[in-house]
Amino acid sequence: MKNNHSNAPFVSVAKQHKDSTNLAQSHRVYKALFKRPMTRLEVSKVTDIERANVCRYVGKLRKSNRIAVVRVGICPISKYSKVEFLTTNPDLYPKNNQLNLFETDNIK
Numbered sequence: 001m002k003n004n005h006s007n008a009p010f011v012s013v014a015k016q017h018k019d020s021t022n023l024a025q026s027h028r029v030y031k032a033l034f035k036r037p038m039t040r041l042e043v044s045k046v047t048d049i050e051r052a053n054v055c056r057y058v059g060k061l062r063k064s065n066r067i068a069v070v071r072v073g074i075c076p077i078s079k080y081s082k083v084e085f086l087t088t089n090p091d092l093y094p095k096n097n098q099l100n101l102f103e104t105d106n107i108k
Contacts, residue, residue: 029047029057037086039076039084042077067088068088069084070092070094
């Protein structure tokens, strides 16, 4: 009877490597967007991470409210219009212009 457990350690090592690679890439995307607002394509070029992966990391950052759209404009690389310039730096987040219904200063 042959024991078929020889593949189990390799699977877990491969998964750990993938997880650590994803975490490292996610951190590089976060740091790049912290320095200055950029488009996804700019982040891809600066970090040498595939654009599809950058988009996935941006989605995860959005779910955790750790990223904001600074403005919409023309991508300096692709020249495509209506692209988002993103940042992870809270100091660069746009001001919220929406009125707060529960703000006491607005009540007369």
